[in-house]
Amino acid sequence: MKKVLLTSLLFLFITLSFSQGYQSTKYGVRAGVNISNLDFDPAPIDRNLHRNGFYFGGFAEFSISESLWLNTELQWSAEGAKDEQWKANYLKLPVQLKFVVGQNLSIGIGPEIGLKTWQSSDNFDNFIYSGVGGIQYTLFEDYFIEARAVYGFNDMLDSNIVGPGLEAQQFTIQVGVGIKI
Structure with missing residues (x-):
């Protein structure tokens, strides 16, 4: 049910972004570092659960009003944990x-x-569903720095492979820079 609800919300945001007559549209690129963590239940012993990686991608921002924007992105992100068995990379579509x-x-x-x-x-499922929140500060007219937190809503592990009883949710912090073109 969560997957259906989150997917529906995602498509609603995308549909709204293309159905309105926006005053302004901005495009750009962003990149930075990830600090991702897998939270296992039950917690495994003797594992380094953090993975430092990077992300990069492009975005489009659509003006809804002077103080409200719809931001859609397509980004690649290296996530998971440091232990070789728990590394994974994702193509992500955040909508904010x-x-x-x-x-x-x-x-x-x-x-x-x-x-x-x-x-x-x-070990990993093909799809992950998350919530993302962040803060962005514009340094110059088109350059910015940002920090984000991404929290996974679903179990990332494929229960058919790892077996029942072991679950993992991901929490990722992203810090980076970007430019609006």
Whole structure:
């Protein structure tokens, strides 16, 4: 049920972004570092659960009003844990509502869906559903720095492979830079 609800919300945001007559549209690229963590239940012993990786992607922002924007992205992200058995990379589609709260400051929140593009083992499901929230500060007219937190809503592990009883949810922090073209 969660998957259906999150997918429906994602398509609603995308549909709204293309159905409205926006005052302004901005495009750009962003990249940075990930610090991802797998939270296992029950917790495994003797594992380094953090993985430092990177992300990069492109985005389009659509103006809804002067202080509200719809941000859609397509990004690639290296995630999982440091242990070779628990590494995975994803192609992700985050969709955020961004609120301008100051002259150079904005915050965003929304859903994210990810498709597994590579894994070190067959432990992972093909799709992940997450929530993303972040803050962005514009340094110059088109350059910005950002920080985000991404929390996975579903169990990332394929229960047919790892067996019942072991579940993992992912939490990722992203810190990076971007430019609006």
